[in-house]
Amino acid sequence: xxxxxxxxxxxxxxxxxxxxxxxxxxxxxxxxxxxxxxxxxxxxxxxxxxxxxxxxxxxxxxxxxxxxxxxxxxxxxxxxxxxxxxxxxxxxxxxxxxxxxxxxxxxxxxxxxxxxxxxxxxxxxxxxxxxxxxxxxxxxxxxxxxxxxxxxxxxxxxxxxxxxxxxxxxxxxxxxxxxxxxxxxxxxxxxxxxxxxxxxxxxxxxxxxxxxxxxxxxxxxxxxxxxxxxxxxxxxxxxxxxxxxxxxxxxxxxxx
Amino acid sequence: xxxxxxxxxxxxxxxxxxxxxxxxxxxxxxxxxxxxxxxxxxxxxxxxxxxxxxxxxxxxxxxxxxxxxxxxxxxxxxxxxxxxxxxxxxxxxxxxxxxxxxxxxxxxxxxxxxxxxxxxxxxxxxxxxxxxxxxxxxxxxxxxxxxxxxxxxxxxxxxxxxxxxxxxxxxxxxxxxxxxxxxxxxxxxxxxxxxxxxxx
Numbered sequence: 001x002x003x004x005x006x007x008x009x010x011x012x013x014x015x016x017x018x019x020x021x022x023x024x025x026x027x028x029x030x031x032x033x034x035x036x037x038x039x040x041x042x043x044x045x046x047x048x049x050x051x052x053x054x055x056x057x058x059x060x061x062x063x064x065x066x067x068x069x070x071x072x073x074x075x076x077x078x079x080x081x082x083x084x085x086x087x088x089x090x091x092x093x094x095x096x097x098x099x100x101x102x103x104x105x106x107x108x109x110x111x112x113x114x115x116x117x118x119x120x121x122x123x124x125x126x127x128x129x130x131x132x133x134x135x136x137x138x139x140x141x142x143x144x145x146x147x148x149x150x151x152x153x154x155x156x157x158x159x160x161x162x163x164x165x166x167x168x169x170x171x172x173x174x175x176x177x178x179x180x181x182x183x184x185x186x187x188x189x190x191x192x193x194x195x196x197x198x199x200x201x202x203x204x205x206x207x208x209x210x211x212x213x214x215x216x217x218x219x220x221x222x223x224x225x226x227x228x229x230x231x232x233x234x235x236x237x238x239x240x241x242x243x244x245x246x247x248x249x250x251x252x253x254x255x256x
Numbered sequence: 257x258x259x260x261x262x263x264x265x266x267x268x269x270x271x272x273x274x275x276x277x278x279x280x281x282x283x284x285x286x287x288x289x290x291x292x293x294x295x296x297x298x299x300x301x302x303x304x305x306x307x308x309x310x311x312x313x314x315x316x317x318x319x320x321x322x323x324x325x326x327x328x329x330x331x332x333x334x335x336x337x338x339x340x341x342x343x344x345x346x347x348x349x350x351x352x353x354x355x356x357x358x359x360x361x362x363x364x365x366x367x368x369x370x371x372x373x374x375x376x377x378x379x380x381x382x383x384x385x386x387x388x389x390x391x392x393x394x395x396x397x398x399x400x401x402x403x404x405x406x407x408x409x410x411x412x413x414x415x416x417x418x419x420x421x422x423x424x425x426x427x428x429x430x431x432x433x434x435x436x437x438x439x440x441x442x443x444x445x446x447x448x449x450x451x452x453x454x455x456x
Binding site for chain 2: 081
């Protein structure tokens with residue numbers, strides 16, 4: 001028995017080095033085929049619905065390819081007692097992952113970072129003066145993580161806020177982009193994100209033409225950044241239109 | 257969904273949609289004016305409705321409102337009349353949970369306090385909190401201020417404000433007999449309250 005155990009390794013590990021080499025040869029080529037067969041500037045098909053959670057004041061469900069997110073909005077409700085008095089309303093954001101969101105259990109990225117990013121992206125779009133002293137809670141739950149979660153969470157949260165009847169300056173749409181070698185790919189999936197040289201995410205208010213948040217990571221050249229920003233902004237305005245039509249549908253076709 | 261059919265004439269808008277220019281429109285509920293590009297935008301989802309002012313008013317611009325769909329739950333505002341349930345009576349103040357703001361019930365709990373000096377308009381230093389309110393009383397009050405981090409400041413210092421419904425020790429709903437007293441219909445016992453004058 002003891003000999004058998006020593007023969008089989010205690011832990012199983014795929015050999016990442018050989019896989020990496022294979023992938024990188026594809027990635028350096030200029031004609032890079034995306035894993036889901038999209039064009040480099042083609043976004044994933046999206047599905048948006050409001051009113052996913054009955055219990056919340058407002059909620060929305062978003063599905064972009066394999067990334068599936070539910071956002072619920074509560075309030076405005078009384079701020080926690082420990083909070084200082086403030087004339088303005090507060091926004092409280094929390095992002096969490098289900099245990100089954102990633103292919104391997106518990107591999108979800110740091111959700112505290114995402115929470116503060118979500119807060120920053122939404123803060124500028126909410127008319128906080130309209131609910132003084134109170135707090136609006138935004139809870140995002142990632143059901144399945146298929147890449148570009150944060151932009152999906154942000155867009156979905158803005159939809160949920162609009163559904164809750166929170167006063168907004170504008171809807172918030174968010175799109176991310178990856179730089180893979182010479183290629184710029186929009187709305188990357190997890191696989192692409194893990195091999196990217198650089199990532200860029202833009203969150204904007206499409207009708208006001210204002211950017212509420214922009215994150216750039218990794219290596220970028222100036223012309224690349226320029227191109228990526230233009231593409232992202234254009235995609236945001238298109239996503240904004242889809243979000244508006246989703247809200248309008250919810251009013252004209254009541255689901256109750 | 258009757259509302260929808262009645263208001264279908266109005267255009268359906270979502271937050272951030274342009275409603276017009278402030279030179280021609282005044283922003284009402286669910287709309288705001290953005291100063292940097294001088295445009296009126298919607299801030300809610302709903303139907304765009306125009307209200308024209310009376311012809312003799314100095315400002316001829318119509319007011320644009322966005323109404324009809326969901327708005328967030330009521331939040332207490334300064335000057336609003338609220339209905340609250342007394343939860344705790346202390347020597348200098350009583351705390352109460354706000355249940356309604358104006359005609360709307362709140363979705364979430366808000367705490368308010370009625371301080372000793374805000375119970376009635378006269379002899380405010382002689383107020384005895386325990387002979388003004390009891391826990392469980394339903395009170396109509398005015399929101400004085402947003403208060404501190406903990407609670408809204410409420411006042412009952414008006415004839416029409418104060419206890420509107422209270423239970424006696426015997427468990428029956430009491431009948432008001434004066435602005436300071438209520439009587440139990442079962443036992444005839446008289447209890448002290450700051451009674452609101454209703455329907456006068």
